[in-house]
Amino acid sequence: GGMNGGGGMNGGGGMNGMRNTSHLNASTSSASTTTISSPSSSSVPPLKEGDQFIPSAILLKKSATQPPPRLSEKDLITKMESHGIGTDATVAEHVQKQLDRGYATKDPQNLTFWPTRLGEALISGYRKMGLDGLWLPDLRGKIEDAIRSVAEGRADKEGVLRQALRAFNEDFRAAQSRSQVLVEEMARFLPRQVGGMVGRGG
Known part of the structure; x- marks a missing residue:
């Protein structure tokens, strides 16, 4: 049977x-x-x-998928280097800037990084706005590569500057026209803070 x-x-x-x-x-x-x-x-x-x-x-047996492990400081620096972001002299400054701005926190015991609600809101908002260049590493890596080309005499400073300004200007205008999307994501991830700002007319 x-x-x-x-x-x-x-x-x-x-x-x-x-x-x-x-x-x-x-x-x-x-x-x-x-x-x-x-x-x-x-x-x-x-x-x-x-x-x-x-x-x-x-x-x-019952099982569930697990989220990927959090990035350690070593892993983050390795990924930055793979995208051409930062140098030995500036990479620590780049990492600290993200912490100072409140985009992420670092566990002092195992040195892993965790996104804050603000960091998650920004990335979610940029993705929905179609502005992945504002959070993915590609644009920053290209700009730093262009700067190295200028320093090594392989590119013209004014030409590189114009290209960078053009790229950021396009993203800025797009962000302005779709700003409500970012406001909505901020309200979703940070309801108390955004609600208070709206209540005060901010």
Whole structure:
């Protein structure tokens, strides 16, 4: 009989009855959700459709996905370097600036970074506004690469400056025209602070 037979989970024999008498059809087993122990082995024996065997136990395991680990200071610096952001002399200043502005906090014990509600609100707002360049590292990396080119004599300072100003000016105008989206995200992540500002006419 199957799992719903006389010795199955819904039958009169209960789990003990299933342990002794139930058969599991190979075509209906699910290795991703069920762990099956056979009498002679801790793993599922080789089976083909239609084969049957007597399990000694059936255990259903429940699991959930886990968020990625928080960035450590070392990991953050490595990612900044991979995008060409900062130098040995300035990378610590870049990191500290994010902390000073309240975008993130750093756990003093394991040196991992956690976004604040303000940091989350800004990123969510920029994404909904279509302004990923304001928070993704690509634009900053390109600008710093252009600055290095100027320092090494491979690019013209005025030309690099014009390109950078043009890029930021476009983002600034877009942010102005879509500012309500950012206000709404701020209110969603920081309801008390934004509500108080609106109440005071801020």
